[in-house]
Amino acid sequence: MATQAAPDGFQGQAKHCINKQLFDLAMNALRPQPDLVLPPQVWRGRELAQAQEKTLSTGHALLDAQLPGSGWPLGNLVEILQREAQQHVWQLAGPALAEAMRRTRDPAVLVHPPYQPFGPALREQGIVPEHLLCVQAEPPAARLWATEQALRCADVGAVLAWLPRARAEDLRRLHLCAQGGDKLLLVFRGVDARGQSSPARVRLLVQGCDPMEVLVLKRRGPPLLQPLRLPAQPQKLSALLAARKARRPAVSLPTFTGSHVLDRTPSLAQ
Numbered sequence: 001m002a003t004q005a006a007p008d009g010f011q012g013q014a015k016h017c018i019n020k021q022l023f024d025l026a027m028n029a030l031r032p033q034p035d036l037v038l039p040p041q042v043w044r045g046r047e048l049a050q051a052q053e054k055t056l057s058t059g060h061a062l063l064d065a066q067l068p069g070s071g072w073p074l075g076n077l078v079e080i081l082q083r084e085a086q087q088h089v090w091q092l093a094g095p096a097l098a099e100a101m102r103r104t105r106d107p108a109v110l111v112h113p114p115y116q117p118f119g120p121a122l123r124e125q126g127i128v129p130e131h132l133l134c135v136q137a138e139p140p141a142a143r144l145w146a147t148e149q150a151l152r153c154a155d156v157g158a159v160l161a162w163l164p165r166a167r168a169e170d171l172r173r174l175h176l177c178a179q180g181g182d183k184l185l186l187v188f189r190g191v192d193a194r195g196q197s198s199p200a201r202v203r204l205l206v207q208g209c210d211p212m213e214v215l216v217l218k219r220r221g222p223p224l225l226q227p228l229r230l231p232a233q234p235q236k237l238s239a240l241l242a243a244r245k246a247r248r249p250a251v252s253l254p255t256f257t258g259s260h261v262l263d264r265t266p267s268l269a270q
Contacts, residue, residue, distance in 0.1 A: 054182055059095020062228045067202060068220045072096050074182045077175040079200035081217070083191045085114035085162065088209060088232040090122070093186055097158055098126035100184045104157035107131040109150040111161035112143050140165040144174070151177045151185065158184040168197045175199040208232075 053076075055069035064070040072078055082089065101108055110117070110132055119129035133156075135146045140163070147161040151174065163170070166189065178185045187200070194205065194217065203218035210232040216224040 056096050056100060056184055058092070059099070060092075060228075060230050062230065063214060066216055066219070066224055066228065072184055072186075073201045074184060075179050076185070076201035077171060077178055077199060078184075078186050079171070079198055079203045079218075080186060080188050081191050081194055081203070081205045082188060083207065085188065086206075086209065087115050087118075088212065089188070089206060090117075090125070091232055092206065092212060092214070092230065093160060094122070094125040094127060096184060097160070100158040101127065101131055106155050106157035107133050108158040108160065109146075109153075109156050110134045111147050111150065111159065111163070112137050113160070114162060144170050147174060147187075148177050151181070151183060154181075156183065158186075160186045160188070162188045164188075164190045164193075168199070172199045175201075 053069055054074040055067070055071035056074055057071040058064055058067070067073075080089070080092070097108055108131065113134060117129065117132060117134070122129050122132070135143075135150075137143045137146050143161065143163055144166065147159060147163065150156050150159045150161075161174075166174075166187070171187065174185070174187065191205065198218070200218060201220070202216075205215040205217050205227075207213045207215070207227070211229045212232045213227040214230055215227040
């Protein structure tokens with residue numbers, strides 16, 4: 001059955017309407033659009049998230065300024081990667097741990113720390129060594145179990161766990177367990193886990209010794225391309241070492257004015 005073509009006037013009118021709609025769309029795109037009011041759970045990629053969640057200051061102003069909420073997120077997994085477990089990481093975690101123990105008045109659990117905590121140094125940071133519970137567990141499954149039980153315990157204020165062999169599903173389980181409360185949870189892993197997926201709300205890479213170079217690998221906001229330089233020693237200890245170095249007298253080597261015995265030509269008896 002043959003179809004009847006539309007009159008020329010109708011075709012011209014339809015073409016005019018389509019062109020007008022395209023023109024209006026282009027003009028609307030060029031006009032400045034008002035900023036949308038986003039709910040707290042949604043954030044733009046160019047800015048830090050502003051969700052109202054409980055946080056705890058890290059004790060480092062430079063690091064707080066780069067984290068949503070200006071601190072460690074409580075009730076969430078925070079992952080810290082290192083090439084080798086170092087003692088100076090206490091300077092990174094110590095201020096927040098001391099504040100968490102002060103607020104809750106509850107002990108903190110350390111799951112398989114690589115070094116024996118040094119009581120006087122921790123006390124200088126405000127951490128009461130007698131309120132630290134150290135769990136030594138060599139098998140990875142035992143470490144995970146101890147970490148989960150510490151998170152479920154109502155009388156524990158913070159958990160620091162060294163879990164170099166934890167898998168993504170293991171971390172996800174700990175993350176979900178931490179969301180049941182407001183505890184500080186810091187998990188330390190090796191730098192080889194950098195390419196693996198992680199449910200951590202905040203993920204850091206710590207390199208160097210003095211100063212520490214802290215690279216923010218993951219946060220709710222834009223990527224941070226440059227590492228942060230943080231002191232690896234407490235302020236009082238750094239001042240003490242500097243004063244000790246200033247008091248140390250310079251060691252000068254003795255000088256010889258005459259010929260040395262090794263420079264003399266040996267004489268042969270006739």
